[in-house]
Amino acid sequence: MARKYWNKQLCAEEALKYKTKTDFNRGSVGAYTHALKHGFLDEICSHMEVKWQRKWSNKDVCRKEALKYQTRSEFQYKSNGAYTYAMRHYFLDEICNHMENHHEIKWNSKEACAKEALKYKRRIDFARDSNSAYTYALKHGFLDEICSHMTFYGILSKEKELARINYVRKNIVITDEEWEKIEILLENVSSTKYCSNRLQRHRCIYACEFEDNHVYIGLANNLRQRIMQHLRTPSSSIYRYIIETGLIPTFKIICGFESEKKAQKNEAEVEKMYKEKGWCILNRAKTGALGGSYIYWTLERCLIVAKLATSMSDFCKRFHGAYASCKKNNWIPQIRQIIPQHVTPKRKTKIWSLDALKNEALKYQRKKDFKANSSSAYNYAKKHDLLNAICTHMPSPQNKYSFENLRNEAQKYHTRKDFKVGSPKFFDAAKRKNIPQFGIRNSL
Numbered sequence: 001m002a003r004k005y006w007n008k009q010l011c012a013e014e015a016l017k018y019k020t021k022t023d024f025n026r027g028s029v030g031a032y033t034h035a036l037k038h039g040f041l042d043e044i045c046s047h048m049e050v051k052w053q054r055k056w057s058n059k060d061v062c063r064k065e066a067l068k069y070q071t072r073s074e075f076q077y078k079s080n081g082a083y084t085y086a087m088r089h090y091f092l093d094e095i096c097n098h099m100e101n102h103h104e105i106k107w108n109s110k111e112a113c114a115k116e117a118l119k120y121k122r123r124i125d126f127a128r129d130s131n132s133a134y135t136y137a138l139k140h141g142f143l144d145e146i147c148s149h150m151t152f153y154g155i156l157s158k159e160k161e162l163a164r165i166n167y168v169r170k171n172i173v174i175t176d177e178e179w180e181k182i183e184i185l186l187e188n189v190s191s192t193k194y195c196s197n198r199l200q201r202h203r204c205i206y207a208c209e210f211e212d213n214h215v216y217i218g219l220a221n222n223l224r225q226r227i228m229q230h231l232r233t234p235s236s237s238i239y240r241y242i243i244e245t246g247l248i249p250t251f252k253i254i255c256g257f258e259s260e261k262k263a264q265k266n267e268a269e270v271e272k273m274y275k276e277k278g279w280c281i282l283n284r285a286k287t288g289a290l291g292g293s294y295i296y297w298t299l300e301r302c303l304i305v306a307k308l309a310t311s312m313s314d315f316c317k318r319f320h321g322a323y324a325s326c327k328k329n330n331w332i333p334q335i336r337q338i339i340p341q342h343v344t345p346k347r348k349t350k351i352w353s354l355d356a357l358k359n360e361a362l363k364y365q366r367k368k369d370f371k372a373n374s375s376s377a378y379n380y381a382k383k384h385d386l387l388n389a390i391c392t393h394m395p396s397p398q399n400k401y402s403f404e405n406l407r408n409e410a411q412k413y414h415t416r417k418d419f420k421v422g423s424p425k426f427f428d429a430a431k432r433k434n435i436p437q438f439g440i441r442n443s444l
Contacts, residue, residue, distance in 0.1 A: 297325035
């Protein structure tokens with residue numbers, strides 16, 4: 001079929017066959033494209049039905065639509081077409097001047113935030129329902145002041161770190177001078193003493209007292225860290241009691257740093273002393289507990305179990321805890337002296353002579369069998385360029401894609417396209433061999 005060239009008259013005749021532009025485009029894309037390109041599409045499609053028409057085409061229509069809504073968010077949600085058209089043509093502010101602008105309320109003063117905070121009884125409600133005022137107060141450091149009337153139910157996640165630091169800084173009754181004394185004691189006292197089955201640390205006894213005669217007694221090696229744990233961990237007895245009562249605790253050092261055994265005995269005596277005075281003990285566990293100071297995998301135990309292992313990998317698999325302890329404490333060199341080191345002997349490469357290669361090659365009729373059954377001789381011959389010399393008795397494989405085979409295959413087809421579809425491998429082989437003009441049938 002000859003190619004059809006479109007002009008205005010032919011496009012108009014073609015357009016009369018369709019009722020809509022969509023059908024015109026689908027049924028005769030050539031005529032439709034030509035008319036669209038040369039600018040007479042609307043003229044030849046004037047008889048067609050218009051199923052869709054641009055609704056928001058000018059400012060007046062958008063202004064009438066905007067008058068139905070009280071806020072911009074409502075306008076955008078319920079009439080996004082008009083909103084988008086007005087925004088793109090830069091008259092959105094003009095048609096929305098009657099709407100309420102909630103962003104005019106700015107929390108730019110302490111008084112405005114305090115007035116807003118009086119509406120809520122909890123910080124979580126304040127943060128959820130009036131987040132802008134809450135954030136402004138938190139950022140400028142007067143959140144605690146304007147929320148002083150609220151009930152304290154814990155620390156919000158949004159201000160958690162800042163509130164914890166401020167709480168510890170303001171409410172812990174331990175001065176900087178006392179912290180310096182504690183640090184001096186830590187420097188003067190040997191922090192670790194090695195025993196056969198335990199890592200011995202020096203500990204002090206502290207007490208956390210509340211005004212209503214409740215007390216918590218504990219042992220600590222790092223007192224500053226331990227106090228921070230009590231104030232940060234929700235499962236701590238001190239933390240829970242602060243939440244329940246709202247009282248501020250006072251921390252006291254009862255005894256200085258002593259060995260673990262002495263500290264355990266003295267803690268029981270301190271607890272007895274507080275009970276005699278009528279104090280209520282907040283400790284849930286029995287006093288004298290040392291926490292996680294007990295170390296099972298000491299160097300002696302690691303050396304004992306290392307004798308049972310046959311290699312380092314065996315030691316790691318069978319005694320993973322001991323291996324982790326050795327790695328952490330840099331005991332691996334000492335363990336290696338005990339565990340026997342297995343050295344895998346290197347394989348000796350067989351040296352083939354020419355006669356031996358020939359005799360080995362005579363056993364096979366194909367190179368494929370030679371490589372599969374005697375890979376050592378095959379690889380040695382290939383590496384030293386002797387493969388063709390020792391395989392002369394083996395028949396050479398037939399070339400499937402020879403010139404004659406390609407010609408015979410091409411004779412089966414009448415066109416190159418049929419040849420490519422029917423025998424793609426032969427077609428590609430002919431292309432790779434650069435047959436003249438790539439005319440398989442014509443050149444053969």
